Structures are given as structure tokens and as C-alpha cells.
Amino acid sequence: MPNEMAAAQDGLSPASAGRSTLSVHVGPLAGGPVRTLRPNAPHLAASTMKVAVLAALHRSGLDLDAPVPVHNSFVSASYGPRFGVSREEDSDPEPWQALGSERTLRWLAGRMIVHSSNLATNLCLSHVGPAAVAEVWQLARARHSVTGRGIDDLRARAAGVVNLVTAADLARLLRRLPQELLDLLAANAHRVDLAAGLPPGTRIAFKNGWLPGVRHSGGIVYPPDAPPYGIVVCYSGPLATGHAVDDPAARLLARISAGYWARRHELGTPGDR
Known part of the structure; x- marks a missing residue:
């Protein structure tokens, strides 16, 4: 990551216009949310889309331990010429070192989530297909995500x-x-944004994503002294530099995460307000 070049110029991103959109959804694992802020506002997905790809792969019935070719040539969703992932923009070098050889889908899924590999993501997506990912969103009763x-x-x-x-x-x-x-999400190596706002060692199963104009993070936090709670924060705007760590938007998400951690005992009762 950043997972796409020139993303800040995308028409859905408010960054180039100097505008910001912040969305928050926090609450228990059962029932409605306890705190929300613009929870249905659409954002460019960045690498949070990898969670849906992972879920589709898990329920696909494919043999995840079967080796598959590692390549960088994919069929475009526009049915035009094949395309490849930018090696320079990928945060994980390991799958690139396997080009021309084989790795298992389970290994690729691990690189996709733990190290946010873009190449591994497209390989996983090419095996399950976009229709399977769309079904995952449908089963989750997603309203706007795609x-x-x-x-x-x-x-x-x-x-x-x-x-x-x-x-x-x-x-x-x-x-x-x-x-x-x-x-697998708890093994995420990018311990920034939401994770950075928690006490060291706190378990959080989460996936984050960033690119110029976008910084998102969502996960489940497991406090030792309170019930687990879910927290998702999506930010689109000029604070997001696209840098993995030194990103003002990542620090914003960390502050939000720390604020909800301080109120973790209040997050066990659902009720949207």
C-alpha cells in the first residue's frame, strides 16, 4: 500500500477538494451500534476490501493448501487488456520473490491480511471471482459496499x-x-491507527487500509476487563498522506481508538445514538 496510484484524484475522494469525511461505527458484537457518525457514507475501500476477499476465499470450498502459480497478470473487470499490480506500491516483498513459482492459497491469504500484499490479494481474488466476494457482502447485509x-x-x-x-x-x-x-486479522503486522490507540499487548483483530486521501481501519477489540467490541473508522480527506506510519490520519484514528478504549465499559449495551 498505497494500493493504487493517483487515488487522490479519484472522483469519490474528497482529498483533492480539501474536504474530509469521517465515519465511525462502534458497538458490541451482538445488537446495534452504541456510537455512530455517518456510518453509511461511502469511501474508497483501500485495503479493507481484502477482508471481503478473505471471507470469500474461506467459504469457496477451494483447497487452500493446493499450490497455485504466482504471477502478475490479471483479467480487467472492464474486459480490456490484462493488467498487473505495481511492485513499487506494494507493501509486501515476499509474494514478488515467488513470481514464476507456486504458493498455496492459504499462504497468499496470510500475506494479503498480515502484510497487506496487493499481489497476493489479486491472486486470491482471481481464484474466487468477484461474484463470490459480492455474495459475501450480501450475506453480511451490506448496503453500500462493493x-x-x-x-x-x-x-x-x-x-x-x-x-x-x-x-x-x-x-x-x-x-x-x-x-x-x-x-488471522489479529496477526496484522501494521500496528498503526486503531491498534496504536490501545494499550500495548491489547488483542485486536483488524484490517487497515491507506492510500493518498484515504485511511480506514476496522476490527474487534478484546479488552481483558470488558466484553469485546467492534470499531470501524473510515476517513477520506487531505490528512491521509498515503504513508504507512507517518500519517496524520493514522494518528487521528489512533486518538479515536484511545477515546473509545477509555469508555470500553460503556460499549456493551446496544442502542444507536
Whole structure:
């Protein structure tokens, strides 16, 4: 990450116009949210779309331990020429070192989530297909989120094919994940934004995403002295520099996370307000 070049110029991003949109969805794992702020506002998904790809892969019935070719040539959602992922913009070098060889889908899924590999994401998506990811969003009762294309499919993006997420939809998806997938999310190596706002060592199963103009993070927090709670914060605006760590938007999300951690004992009773 950032997972797509020139994302700040996308028409859905408010960054180039100097505007900001902040969305929040916080609450218990059962029942309605306790705190929300613009929970249904659509944002460019960035790497949060990888959670939906993971869920689709998990329920696909594919043999996740079967080796598959590692390549960088994908069919565009616009049915034009094939495209590839930008190596320079990918945060994980490991899958690139496997080009021309084989790795298992389970290994690729791990790189996709733990290290946010863009190449591994497109490989996983190419095996399950966008229809399977759309079904995952449907089963989660998502209202506005969509995963219409792979990462760096610039031709499809230019044709209007989008990857969108809302804070409410991402919260719904996270609450449906089985423990096996939550354990994978808990291994996320990018311990910034939401994780940075928690006391060291606090368990959080989460996925974040960033690119110029966008910083999102959503997960489930497991306090030792209170019931677990879900928290999703999506930010689109000029604070998001696209840097992995040194990002003002990441610090904003960390402050929001710390604020809800301080009120974690109040998050066990649902009630949208």
C-alpha cells in the first residue's frame, strides 16, 4: 500500500477538494451500534476490501493448501487488456520473490491480511471471482459496499468500476467472520491507527487500509476487563498522506481508538445514538 496510484484524484475522494469525511461505527458484537457518525457514507475501500476477499476465499470450498502459480497478470473487470499490480506500491516483498513459482492459497491469504500484499490479494481474488466476494457482502447485509475490481485495475477504475466500503458495512462483515479468520486479522503486522490507540499487548483483530486521501481501519477489540467490541473508522480527506506510519490520519484514528478504549465499559449495551 498505497494500493493504487493517483487515488487522490479519484472522483469519490474528497482529498483533492480539501474536504474530509469521517465515519465511525462502534458497538458490541451482538445488537446495534452504541456510537455512530455517518456510518453509511461511502469511501474508497483501500485495503479493507481484502477482508471481503478473505471471507470469500474461506467459504469457496477451494483447497487452500493446493499450490497455485504466482504471477502478475490479471483479467480487467472492464474486459480490456490484462493488467498487473505495481511492485513499487506494494507493501509486501515476499509474494514478488515467488513470481514464476507456486504458493498455496492459504499462504497468499496470510500475506494479503498480515502484510497487506496487493499481489497476493489479486491472486486470491482471481481464484474466487468477484461474484463470490459480492455474495459475501450480501450475506453480511451490506448496503453500500462493493468490491468490483482488483487492485491497480486502472482501466476498470476509469470505466467507473469501484471498490467501496462504509463503516457500518465493514462492521457487519467483521461480526460474521469465524474465529479462524479473526485470528488471522489479529496477526496484522501494521500496528498503526486503531491498534496504536490501545494499550500495548491489547488483542485486536483488524484490517487497515491507506492510500493518498484515504485511511480506514476496522476490527474487534478484546479488552481483558470488558466484553469485546467492534470499531470501524473510515476517513477520506487531505490528512491521509498515503504513508504507512507517518500519517496524520493514522494518528487521528489512533486518538479515536484511545477515546473509545477509555469508555470500553460503556460499549456493551446496544442502542444507536
